[in-house]
Amino acid sequence: MDITASDWQAITLTIKLATSVTIILLVLGTPIAWWLAHSQSKWRSVVGAVVALPLVLPPTVLGFYLLIAMGPNGPIGELTQWMGIGTLPFTFAGLVIASTLYSMPFVVQPLQNAFSAIGHRPLEVAATLRSGPWDRFIHVVVPLARPGYVTAAILGFAHTLGEFGVVLMIGGNIPGETKVLAVQIYDHVESLEYARAHSLSLGLILFSFVVLLALYSLNKRKLSLNFSGQSH
Numbered sequence: 001m002d003i004t005a006s007d008w009q010a011i012t013l014t015i016k017l018a019t020s021v022t023i024i025l026l027v028l029g030t031p032i033a034w035w036l037a038h039s040q041s042k043w044r045s046v047v048g049a050v051v052a053l054p055l056v057l058p059p060t061v062l063g064f065y066l067l068i069a070m071g072p073n074g075p076i077g078e079l080t081q082w083m084g085i086g087t088l089p090f091t092f093a094g095l096v097i098a099s100t101l102y103s104m105p106f107v108v109q110p111l112q113n114a115f116s117a118i119g120h121r122p123l124e125v126a127a128t129l130r131s132g133p134w135d136r137f138i139h140v141v142v143p144l145a146r147p148g149y150v151t152a153a154i155l156g157f158a159h160t161l162g163e164f165g166v167v168l169m170i171g172g173n174i175p176g177e178t179k180v181l182a183v184q185i186y187d188h189v190e191s192l193e194y195a196r197a198h199s200l201s202l203g204l205i206l207f208s209f210v211v212l213l214a215l216y217s218l219n220k221r222k223l224s225l226n227f228s229g230q231s232h
Contacts (some may be wrong), residue, residue, distance in 0.1 A: 007200060009176055010184035015156075017092070018160040021099045025107040025156050026149065028100070033111035034141075050103045059102060063169025068099050070170070082160060090172045095180070098170040101158050106155040114148020115141065151215060158211045160202065 029177075036048055036211065054062060070076045070088040077087045087096035118141060126136045142149070164182040171178030181200060188197035 003199060004196070006175060007184060007196070010179050010181045011200075013092075013176065013179065013180040014161055017095055017099060018157045020096050021103055021160045022107070022153055024096070025104060029104065029107040029111055031150065033175075034110070034115055036112045037115035051108050054102045055105050059064045059163070059165030060169055062102055063098060063166040066101070066166075067169055068092060070097070077121050088176060089170055090174060092171075092177060095167055095171045096179055098166045099149045099163055102166045103156050103159045103161060106159045107152040108110060110148045110152040110155065111145065114145035117148075117154075118144045147218060150218060154211055154215055158208060162208070 032047075032051065036044060036051070067089055068074050070080070072078075072081065072087055077089075080086060080088055088097060122140050122144065123136050126140045131139070162182060163180070164186070166185055167180050168180070168186075171180070171183075173179050173183055180189075181204065185197050185200045185204075187196070188200070
């Protein structure tokens with residue numbers, strides 16, 4: 001079955017959304033993950049639970065409350081209207097915000113694990129060489145945490161590609177604006193266009209398999225390198 005222009009539009013929009021969300025999460029997730037990995041604050045468990053909440057929360061629940069918050073009478077909606085932006089539901093910007101919140105644990109947790117595994121010793125050595133905090137992070141932490149960043153980017157991107165409940169609640173079904181791939185598949189099924197739904201679904205399955213295969217291969221290689229290093 002040939003992929004229609006509408007299908008390509010949904011695929012392009014989905015890739016754009018996943019790329020935007022992944023970049024935002026890598027930027028926002030880094031300080032959050034660093035704080036969770038090293039903070040001794042009593043609020044650490046609370047913040048960690050909030051970040052991980054989307055893992056167990058039904059996406060429609062998160063989408064519902066975001067819809068209220070970003071609506072014309074919600075706190076975010078009132079703020080954006082005061083700023084002259086208008087309301088965010090049923091816009092691409094609204095999709096980005098909702099997807100960022102929903103995919104956050106898939107980026108923050110790998111980064112947190114990577115930062116925790118580094119420990120304090122490399123940073124202490126760098127400090128003795130008069131390296132400043134920013135230099136230590138850029139030249140010591142980031143290279144050592146590179147596998148964590150790769151894992152976080154892959155998981156964040158792949159998870160955003162497959163979102164349905166949140167994007168449907170916040171974005172609706174506007175072609176070219178909020179109609180992402182998962183919603184396009186849903187529309188094909190509702191229209192009894194099973195062949196078209198099958199083509200898009202099979203593509204997502206293959207992509208997900210390749211992503212997971214790459215992720216497991218990366219982790220296996222990392223374990224092998226660590227074991228080899230410990231042996232020497």
